[in-house]
Amino acid sequence: MHTQETEKIREFFQNSFFADSGSVFLVPTGWVLEEALQESLALRTFRAFAESLLLVVDAKDNRVVGLDLYG
Numbered sequence: 550m551h552t553q554e555t556e557k558i559r560e561f562f563q564n565s566f567f568a569d570s571g572s573v574f575l576v577p578t579g580w581v582l583e584e585a586l587q588e589s590l591a592l593r594t595f596r597a598f599a600e601s602l603l604l605v606v607d608a609k610d611n612r613v614v615g616l617d618l619y620g
Contacts, residue, residue: 559598567620580613
């Protein structure tokens with residue numbers, strides 16, 4: 550998914566986070582690790598510009614407790 554808005558988001562993350570530390574850690578709320586999560590608009594947008602993504606999941610209930618984006 551590559552749109553003009555995605556490019557603006559990429560520039561923001563690049564200039565705000567990736568340039569300094571190379572990554573950013575986000576704490577999503579209400580996300581559960583399941584098949585439908587792959588089609589999340591947020592994840593699809595992040596995949597368009599992040600070199601890699603790492604989901605941190607609570608093994609007890611499959612809640613996503615963190616999302617690392619690497620630029």
